[in-house]
């Protein structure tokens with residue numbers, strides 16, 4: 001079987017296992033050559049470990065100087081009659097193989113992070129595989145649904161505005177076009193559901209459960225990821241439903257801090273850069289901003305991907321420093337280079353020039369598309385995409 005990219009709108013319907021392995025290896029190579037994380041955590045739990053910022057966190061903490069052992073939780077699909085499986089499934093497998101070769105522990109738990117069963121499995125894995133406690137919990141889930149823990153009913157998050165509808169442009173990766181879309185304003189119930197799914201509720205619940213189980217080491221820290229962005233993106237993000245959820249997440253950090261202070265630890269929110277991930281391509285009307293941002297930041301030499309962001313977070317902010325650098329709202333700003341005045345000025349100018357006819361040539365559409373394909377294991381160097389892949393061989397790979 002030859003595996004080719006299959007894209008539907010902004011969803012990849014196929015993934016290349018050995019391309020995913022190569023993408024994991026490239027990230028490992030990067031952190032090995034980057035300034036190392038000093039005095040980093042040795043035992044880490046990562047919720048949302050299989051792609052995007054969570055996978056990059058895991059790679060940075062294992063190979064970027066801290067030499068951490070990890071338990072990673074994710075929701076992924078293995079090979080079946082329905083298909084080859086998801087990219088995150090293979091990221092988990094090949095990350096574990098690389099970590100074990102380097103003498104590190106890497107346990108993968110595949111399941112719904114919101115469920116009590118997965119919480120139990122995690123506590124058991126921390127006890128058996130990580131010696132009983134963790135020094136850091138990374139909360140990097142991005143999802144559209146969460147079951148209400150009391151009724152079992154599903155909350156569904158929506159990506160909508162709050163107040164007025166918005167018309168903007170979205171990158172369609174299937175057709176290679178900029179589609180004009182109108183984003184509706186959310187109802188109060190939709191806003192509430194989005195806050196339940198993507199806000200801080202579940203982060204706090206996880207920390208409570210882990211504290212009660214006694215699996216958080218003295219001094220244990222936790223970090224969750226957020227996005228704010230510039231004023232031009234406020235209607236779709238910061239002032240929209242996702243922004244409401246992030247405001248809740250920021251407030252939750254203060255609550256968790258109080259609880260972790262009791263064991264000498266603390267909670268942080270790191271505000272990250274806008275990047276192409278499995279989750280972010282779903283955000284409508286953000287396309288022109290990201291296309292312009294990539295172009296400008298690449299030209300100014302300050303562009304970063306998830307792995308560069310996460311290595312810099314742990315190396316220059318969270319660990320090995322006298323003080324964690326936070327802004328006046330207590331947030332760690334990994335979006336500092338994105339938000340630089342000259343970058344934003346150039347981005348605003350470029351956005352004004354982008355049209356559905358010219359966007360491929362004036363913006364970084366090529367880079368955006370390349371990142372998306374790479375997330376799914378396509379377009380990497382040193383991968384033989386003509387090689388026949390034996391389905392049975394994939395089925396026996398253990399997560």
Ligand SMILES: NC(=O)c1ccc[n+]([C@@H]2O[C@H](COP(=O)([O-])OP(=O)(O)OC[C@H]3O[C@@H](n4cnc5c(N)ncnc54)[C@H](O)[C@@H]3O)[C@@H](O)[C@H]2O)c1
Nearest residue numbers: 048050052053074075113142143225226227275277279280
């Ligand atoms: N992508 C961006 O531009 C960007 C920027 C700033 C902040 N962030 C934030 O970073 C965080 C991670 O997002 P990402 O873009 O890396 O997303 P992603 O889609 O790449 O990764 C999400 C992870 O969550 C896991 N997951 C989803 N539902 C789950 C469930 N029910 N149980 C267990 N695991 C589950 C997935 O398997 C995956 O490992 C989010 O909070 C997001 O808002 C993203």
